[in-house]
Amino acid sequence: MLPQHIPTDHKHRARQDLLESAVRALSTSTGSIADLAAALSVSERHLRNLFTAGIGVSPKHFARITRIRQVLAAAGNTPWSDLALTAGFYDQSHMTADFRAIMGVPPPPSSRAATPPPPAAPR
Numbered sequence: 001m002l003p004q005h006i007p008t009d010h011k012h013r014a015r016q017d018l019l020e021s022a023v024r025a026l027s028t029s030t031g032s033i034a035d036l037a038a039a040l041s042v043s044e045r046h047l048r049n050l051f052t053a054g055i056g057v058s059p060k061h062f063a064r065i066t067r068i069r070q071v072l073a074a075a076g077n078t079p080w081s082d083l084a085l086t087a088g089f090y091d092q093s094h095m096t097a098d099f100r101a102i103m104g105v106p107p108p109p110s111s112r113a114a115t116p117p118p119p120a121a122p123r
Contacts, residue, residue: 030088
């Protein structure tokens with residue numbers, strides 16, 4: 001999951017472990033970056049620098065991408081408003097704004113349109 005350009009010698013292993021812990025936390029929770037930094041006992045600046053060097057984006061941007069990925073993975077027959085709340089968005093309009101910012105297009109009118117229909121049965 002993480003890029004290989006972080007050195008893996010003993011000196012840098014602690015940084016890599018910290019980054020992996022942060023990625024796991026952002027992938028599974030909807031807490032704030034400040035809360036994550038406090039839980040990891042680092043400053044927000046250090047966490048941001050670690051993400052920028054190791055992932056290529058800020059922790060906030062990584063969290064936004066992760067939440068949109070969660071929404072897309074859960075899309076199906078569930079209404080967008082329910083998906084937004086489940087993924088930790090304040091409401092559907094905030095999810096739509098992030099979706100548009102990250103994907104470049106708004107979400108389809110219904111979540112059913114987000115996934116292709118099942119193939120037709122052969123005749």
